[in-house]
Amino acid sequence: MVENKENKIIEEQQPLEVEKEESTLEVESKENTKEATSLNVMHEANLEHVSNKQKVVKILVKVAIYAFLIFMAIIVLFPFYWMINSSLKSVEEYKLAVPTMWPRRLMFSxxxxxxxxxxxxxxxxxxxxxxxxxxxxxxxxxxxxxxxxxxxxxxxxxxxxxxxxxxxxxxxxxxxxxxxxxxxxxxxxxxxxxxxxxxxxxxxxxxxxxxxxxxxxxxxxxxxxxxxxxxxxxxxxxxxxxxxxxxxxxxxxxxxxxxxxxxxxxxxxxxxxxxxxxxxxxxxxxxxxxxxxxxxxxxxxxxxxxxxxxxxxxxxxxxxxxxxxxxxxx
Amino acid sequence: MVDSKHQWKAWLYLAPAIILLLIFTVWPIINTIRMAFLNNYSLQSEIGGATFSIGIQNFTRILRYKEFKRALLTTTLLCVITVPLSTILALIIAVCLNSIKPLSRFFQTIFFLPYVTNSIAIGMVFAAMFNIVGTIANFNTPGVVNNLLMALGFNPIDWINTSSTYTTNMIVMVIYIVWNALPFKILILLGGLQSVNKQYYEAAKIDGTSRFRTFTRITVPLLSPMIAYVVITGFIGGFKEYSSIVGVFGDSMGPASDKGRLNTIVGFIYDALPNLQQGRASAAALILFVIIFAVTMVNLYVGKKRTHY
CATH class of the missing domain: 1.10.3720.10 (MetI-like)
Incomplete structure (x- = not known):
C-alpha cells in the first residue's frame, strides 16, 4: 500500500518535471536535489531506494521517448526542408559536393x-x-x-x-x-x-x-x-x-x-x-x-x-x- | 406501402448515378472478365472484325512473362516489407505520442504532415536526395544522403542512378513508401490508443507489470482492431503501388540503365493499354483483384481469430 502511494506521488510530480525537460542535465540535477531532501524526510531506507530507482528509470524512459520522437520528426520533416532549401539555391550552389544547409543567396527567381x-x-x-x-x-x-x-x-x-x-x-x-x-x-x-x-x-x-x-x-x-x-x-x-x-x-x-x-x-x-x-x-x-x-x-x-x-x-x-x-x- | 408514384421518383433521383455506374463500373467489370478469357484479345483487332477463342491463354502467357513475374515480385516484396515496417514504426510512434503531455500536439502535427502530399512531387524530392550527379567514382554532387553516409565514414552508394542495383533501388522505395504510409497509420492507431480505457493501465501498474509486458499484453490486444485495419488497407494500397515509383524514377519505372526494373502490377496493366494488349491487361487486373481479395480475407480471418473486440 505504501509503495502505491509513493508511486502516485511520483506520478503527480512527473508532469512538472517533464515540462522543462529539454536538457537531460537539468533534470538530473533536479533529481539529485530531490533525492537529498527526500532522504531526510523518509525513514525507511529500503523503500526509498526502490522508489528512487523507479523515478530515475521513469525519467530516463521519458528522455528516451522524446529523443526518439525528435529523431523521427527530423526524418519526417527532412524532405520538406530539403525541398525548400534546394528550391532557393542557384544551380551552382546546388551542385556543390558538400551541400549548404541554407542557401547563401535566396533565389526566389x-x-x-x-x-x-x-x-x-x-x-x-x-x-x-x-x-x-x-x-x-x-x-x-x-x-x-x-x-x-x-x-x-x-x-x-x-x-x-x-x-x-x-x-x-x-x-x-x-x-x-x-x-x-x-x-x-x-x-x-x-x-x-x-x-x-x-x-x-x-x-x-x-x-x-x-x-x-x-x-x-x-x-x-x-x-x-x-x-x-x-x-x-x-x-x-x-x-x-x-x-x-x-x-x-x-x-x-x-x-x-x-x-x-x-x-x-x-x-x-x-x-x-x-x-x-x-x-x-x-x-x-x-x-x-x-x-x-x-x-x-x-x-x-x-x-x-x-x-x-x-x-x-x-x-x-x-x-x-x-x-x-x-x-x-x- | 410503397406506392408506384414514389418508386418512379426514387429512380429519378438515382438515375444519374446509375447510368454512370453502368457505363463506367458495371460494364468494365463484365468486360474485363470477357477480355481476360478471350485468347489474345485486343480491342483494335475486335473492331477490325477479328474473333477470339475462349480460353485461359492470357493468364498462362502473362504468368510466363518475365516482365509480369518481375512486377509481381517487386510489388509483393514492397508490400511484405513496407506494411509490417510502417505498422510497427507507427505503433511505436503512436504509443510514444500517447504517453507524453507537453508538445504532444506539436509532434502530432509534424507526424501528420506527410499525409496530404502529392506522391509524385515528394517522390521527386526523394530522388533529389538520393541522386548522384556524375558517376559513383567521379561525382560532382553525391546527394545529401550520401553526404550523410560519408560524414559517418561510409562509402557513397549509387542509389538510383545508372550503376545502382535492384537492392539499392528497393531500399529507396521502402524508405519513401514507409515515410509516406506513416501518417495515416499513426492517425488511426493514436485514435485507438486515446479511446483505450485507462483503468487497464492502472490495474497493470498496481500489479507491477513491466512496460514491455503492458505493451504486449494490454496495448496491442486492445488496439488489434485498429492494427488489423491499417494492415489490411496497407496491403490493399501496397499491391496497387505505382505512382510513388513514378515519383522517384519517372515513367521509366527504373534507372535509365534498366528501364522497367521496378515496374509493379499496376504499371504492367497500364503498359499493356497503349500496346493494345487489353486481354493481358485484363488478366493481370483480375490477378490483382484476386490477390487483394485473398489478402483481405486472410487478414479478416486472422483478425477474427486474434483480434480482441
Whole structure:
C-alpha cells in the first residue's frame, strides 16, 4: 500500500518535471536535489531506494521517448526542408559536393522560372477547372443518390445498395482498361470530359453521405411532407445544411484528388491544353542534354505542395473525418 | 406501402448515378472478365472484325512473362516489407505520442504532415536526395544522403542512378513508401490508443507489470482492431503501388540503365493499354483483384481469430 502511494506521488510530480525537460542535465540535477531532501524526510531506507530507482528509470524512459520522437520528426520533416532549401539555391550552389544547409543567396527567381518553364499557370488552371466542375457535379449526384437511399422507398433498395458497396472491393485499375476503350470510343480523348465524367460517381461518398442523412430523424421528413414541402425543397433546406460537414469533406477530398491525379490523365489527356498539374511536373525540367535544373524542379514541387499544406493546416478536421473511415490516401 | 408514384421518383433521383455506374463500373467489370478469357484479345483487332477463342491463354502467357513475374515480385516484396515496417514504426510512434503531455500536439502535427502530399512531387524530392550527379567514382554532387553516409565514414552508394542495383533501388522505395504510409497509420492507431480505457493501465501498474509486458499484453490486444485495419488497407494500397515509383524514377519505372526494373502490377496493366494488349491487361487486373481479395480475407480471418473486440 505504501509503495502505491509513493508511486502516485511520483506520478503527480512527473508532469512538472517533464515540462522543462529539454536538457537531460537539468533534470538530473533536479533529481539529485530531490533525492537529498527526500532522504531526510523518509525513514525507511529500503523503500526509498526502490522508489528512487523507479523515478530515475521513469525519467530516463521519458528522455528516451522524446529523443526518439525528435529523431523521427527530423526524418519526417527532412524532405520538406530539403525541398525548400534546394528550391532557393542557384544551380551552382546546388551542385556543390558538400551541400549548404541554407542557401547563401535566396533565389526566389527559381519560383518564377519554374512557373514559366513548366507552364504551371496553365496546368494550374486546367487542374482547377477539372477539380471544380467534377466536384460540383459529383456533389449533386452524391446528394441525390444518398437521399434516395436514405429517405425514399423503392423495390430492391437494399440489394442495390449492397451491390454498390460490393464494387468498392474492386481495384480501380480493373475499370481503367475498359474505360480507356470507352472514352476513346466516345471520342473523348484529349478533352476535359474524359477527365471528369468517368469519376463522377463515388460509391464511398454516397455511403458516407447516406450514413449522415440516416442520422437525421425521419420525423422531420414526415412533418415536412404533411406541410406539403417538396422533396427537393426539404433536401435543400434541411438535409444539406445538416450534412454540411460531410459535404465539405467530400469537396476537399475531391479537389485533392484532382490535384494529385496522375495515372488517368496521363492515359487520356496528356496534351498541352488539358494536362493536369502532376503530369506536367515530372519531366518539365530536363533540358535537351538530359540535365535537370534541380533548384527549379524543386521550386515547382514546392509550388504543387504548398496548397496541400494550406488545406491540411486549415481544414484538417474535415480531411480526417473522411479519410479515417476510408483508408484512402489523398 | 410503397406506392408506384414514389418508386418512379426514387429512380429519378438515382438515375444519374446509375447510368454512370453502368457505363463506367458495371460494364468494365463484365468486360474485363470477357477480355481476360478471350485468347489474345485486343480491342483494335475486335473492331477490325477479328474473333477470339475462349480460353485461359492470357493468364498462362502473362504468368510466363518475365516482365509480369518481375512486377509481381517487386510489388509483393514492397508490400511484405513496407506494411509490417510502417505498422510497427507507427505503433511505436503512436504509443510514444500517447504517453507524453507537453508538445504532444506539436509532434502530432509534424507526424501528420506527410499525409496530404502529392506522391509524385515528394517522390521527386526523394530522388533529389538520393541522386548522384556524375558517376559513383567521379561525382560532382553525391546527394545529401550520401553526404550523410560519408560524414559517418561510409562509402557513397549509387542509389538510383545508372550503376545502382535492384537492392539499392528497393531500399529507396521502402524508405519513401514507409515515410509516406506513416501518417495515416499513426492517425488511426493514436485514435485507438486515446479511446483505450485507462483503468487497464492502472490495474497493470498496481500489479507491477513491466512496460514491455503492458505493451504486449494490454496495448496491442486492445488496439488489434485498429492494427488489423491499417494492415489490411496497407496491403490493399501496397499491391496497387505505382505512382510513388513514378515519383522517384519517372515513367521509366527504373534507372535509365534498366528501364522497367521496378515496374509493379499496376504499371504492367497500364503498359499493356497503349500496346493494345487489353486481354493481358485484363488478366493481370483480375490477378490483382484476386490477390487483394485473398489478402483481405486472410487478414479478416486472422483478425477474427486474434483480434480482441
Amino acid at each position: 527559381n519560383y518564377a522560372d519554374a512557373f514559366q518553364v513548366a507552364n504551371l499557370g496553365r496546368l494550374f488552371l486546367n487542374t482547377l477547372f477539372v477539380g471544380v466542375v467534377s466536384t460540383a457535379l459529383s456533389l449533386v449526384i452524391t446528394v441525390l443518390t444518398a437521399f434516395a437511399f436514405a429517405r425514399l422507398e423503392f423495390k430492391g433498395k437494399n440489394a442495390l445498395f449492397g451491390a454498390l458497396l460490393a464494387t468498392m472491393m474492386i481495384p480501380g485499375e480493373l475499370f481503367t482498361i475498359t474505360n480507356y476503350g470507352t472514352v476513346t470510343a466516345f471520342g473523348w480523348t484529349h478533352t476535359f470530359t474524359a477527365l471528369i465524367v468517368p469519376f463522377l460517381v463515388s460509391v464511398f461518398y454516397i455511403y458516407l453521405l447516406r450514413q449522415n442523412f440516416m442520422q437525421i430523424p425521419n420525423e422531420l421528413y414526415l412533418a415536412a411532407k404533411v406541410d406539403g414541402t417538396s422533396d427537393i425543397k426539404y433536401l435543400w433546406k434541411v438535409m444539406i445544411p445538416l450534412a454540411l460537414p460531410t459535404l465539405i469533406s467530400i469537396t476537399i477530398l475531391k479537389m485533392m484528388g484532382a490535384w494529385n491525379s496522375y495515372i488517368w490523365p496521363n492515359l487520356v489527356a496528356n496534351d498541352e491544353a488539358h494536362r493536369m498539374i502532376t503530369n506536367g511536373l515530372r519531366n518539365a525540367f530536363t533540358d535537351a542534354s538530359g540535365e535537370t535544373n534541380m533548384p527549379r524542379q524543386m521550386a515547382a514541387v514546392a509550388i504543387v505542395s504548398f496548397p496541400l499544406f494550406l488545406i491540411f493546416i486549415f481544414l484538417r478536421k474535415y480531411i480526417m473525418k473522411g479519410v479515417s473511415r476510408s483508408g484512402i490516401k489523398g
